[in-house]
Amino acid sequence: MLVRDESPLKRTPLHALHVARGGKMVPFAGYEMPVQYPAGVLKEHLHTRSAAGLFDVSHMGQLALQAKSGKFEDAALALERLVPQDIVAVPPGRQRYAQFTKDDGGILDDLMVANFGDHLFLVVNAACKTEDEAHLRAHLSETCVIDSLSQRALIALQGPKAESALAKLCAGVSAMRFMDSGPRQVAGFDCFVSRSGYTGEDGFEISVPAEHAEALVTALLDNADVLPIGLGARDSLRLEAGLCLYGHDIDTTTTPVEGALEWSVQKSRRAGGARAGGFPGAEKILSQFEKGASRRRVGLRAQGRAPVREGAPLFVDSASSEAIGKVTSGGFGPSLNTPLAMGYLPTALAENGTQVFAEVRGQRLPLQVAAMPFVPNTYKR
Amino acid sequence: MTTLFTSDHEWLRIDGDVATIGVTDYAQSQLGDVVFVELPKVGRTLKKAEAAAVVESVKAASDVYAPISGEVIEVNEALAAEPALVNSDAGGKAWFFKLKIADKSELGGLMDEAAYEAHTA
Structure with missing residues (x-):
């Protein structure tokens, strides 16, 4: 057996429930997490698209960021020093997708930021949460208080039946729109509910005190x-939705522009905006907004049946020896019953319909650059 | 006909000097939903332990190894068309390929059904 880490795996407050329901537990980001349940990845994936899937994402990091002044705007301005997003303009009860950038323009992590009135509520990736919290403390401690909400679990309820399922336990969810976020009572517990997720489906993420998570x-x-849905289907669902997986599709070597995340950088932070720049890597990132980047994250559709996995090198034709890019996520899309991938290509080849080749087990397989999401999203805007 | 097993969760059905090879039900349960199978070319000569076929689930790709040496004389084209057969009938319709056995002494290192059951228990 391969031992990757000496430290024991952590468990979420839902560990016993996963095991009781036959979850196949695997190590993931330092946690023992269910990769699938007895139904299997394929059925779990399709069930989420046709009804509702419940995901334990308690391994993710939840943080509260409050200005010492008590003013929301001061917390928002502080966070804007670390992300290229407009946080000041996030209205109360709304959330926004953001990235922590570094001085060379690379991405340290991606996250959700919600305006909770007098403070910001942040959800960050499990594998980055320790570094993210240290990053926030190192840069913002003078003006802000950072609370690690480690005693809260996080679950996602996703799919066309998510609203009706949650409405039975939480009044008012039907009135929420995509990216609404705030405190709400769910089944009598003090939760934070956002209408968002990582599947491309309508759905919710619910932060609940750990002691009430199982109930x-x-x-x-x-x-x-x-x-209940495991991490296997979570990955195939987000791939079909064209959503980035941090550490794979974006990381410290890719910028938001290279990652095709320009949409997430509001005009106020771009050149000529009211608060242009002022985040790590601004020079590089804003220059890429002006002049373009040399490479770009794209969607890729295989023409055959063979899945093209992460790491497969990409070539301009079936014979050339020099790779022009690589696949960063790849697998099978159960809703489309076809292999899907995403990866980086030179910007000149990033146009939809362009044919490239991936090398898989010594063979060159044709792929076509394709628009994402592969499966249309069903957000309630 | 004798059925033998490898520690890598493959089965071999021996009929004279021909071995039919597939993966076990235990293997398919570990793999999960199979979405793609790549088979060796007929006529290829395989050495024992050489990667011979690939089976891919939604999440991952796994190699199927030649449990013994021999020449590929037939492959199961039905698997390419319907990879999910591996999940529904691993020990039967979902055979992968047939080998003309090169060296029968290699069979000696394989497990019988009782030994394989103990191996997976």
Whole structure:
């Protein structure tokens, strides 16, 4: 057996529930997490698209960021020193997708930032949460208080039946729109609910005090529309939705522009904007907004049946010896019943419809650059 | 006909000097939903332990090794068309390929059903 880490794996507050429901537990970002349940990845994926899937994402980091002045704007301005997003303009009860950037323009992590009135609520990736918290403390401690909300679990409820399932336990969810976020009572527990997710489906993420997580999840799973879903289907769902997986599709070597995340950088932070620049890597990132980047993240559709996996080198034709890019996520899209991938290509080759080749087990397989999301999203805007 | 097993969760059905090879039900349960199978070319000569076929689930790709040396004389084209057969009938319809056995002494290192059951228990 391969031992990757000496430190014991952590468990989420839902560990016993996963095991009781037959979850196949695997190490992930320092946690023991269910990769699938007895239904299997394919059925779990399709169930989420047709009904509702429940995901334990308690391994992710939850943080509260409050200005010592108590003013939301001061917390937002402080966070804007670390991200290229407009945080000041996020209205109360709304959230926004953001990235922590570094001085060379690379991405340290991607995150969700919500305006909770007098403070910001942040959700960051599991594998980065220790570094993210240290990063926030190192840069913002003078003016802000950073609280690690480690005693909270996080679950996602995703799919066309998510709203009806959650509405039974939480009044008012039907009125929420995509990216609304705020405190709400769910099944009598003090939760934070956002209408968002990582599947391309309509759905919710629910932050719940750890001691109530099992009761809440049990109540949701009492609904026949809702099945527990493992990390395997979470990955195939987000791939079909064209969503980046940090550490794979974006990382410290890719900028938001190279990652095709320009949409997430508001005009106020770009050249000529009210608060242009002022974030790590601004020079490089804003220059890429002006002049373009040399490479770009694209969607790739295989023409054959063979999945093209992460790491496969990409070539301009079937014979050339020099790779022009590589696949950063790849697998099978159960909803489309076809292999799907994303990866980086020179910008000149990033146009939809361009044919490139991936090398898989010594063979060159044709792929076509394709628009993402591969499966249209169903957000309630 | 004798059925033998490898520690890598493959089965071999021996019929004279021909071995039919597939993966076990235990293997398919570990792989999960199979979405793609790549088979060796007929006529290829395989050495024992050489990667012979690939089976891919939604999440990952796994190699199927030649459990013994021999020449590929037939492959199961039905698997390419319907990879999910591996999940529904691993020990039967989902055979991968047939080998003309090069050296029968290599069979000596394989497990019988009882030994394989103990191996996966």
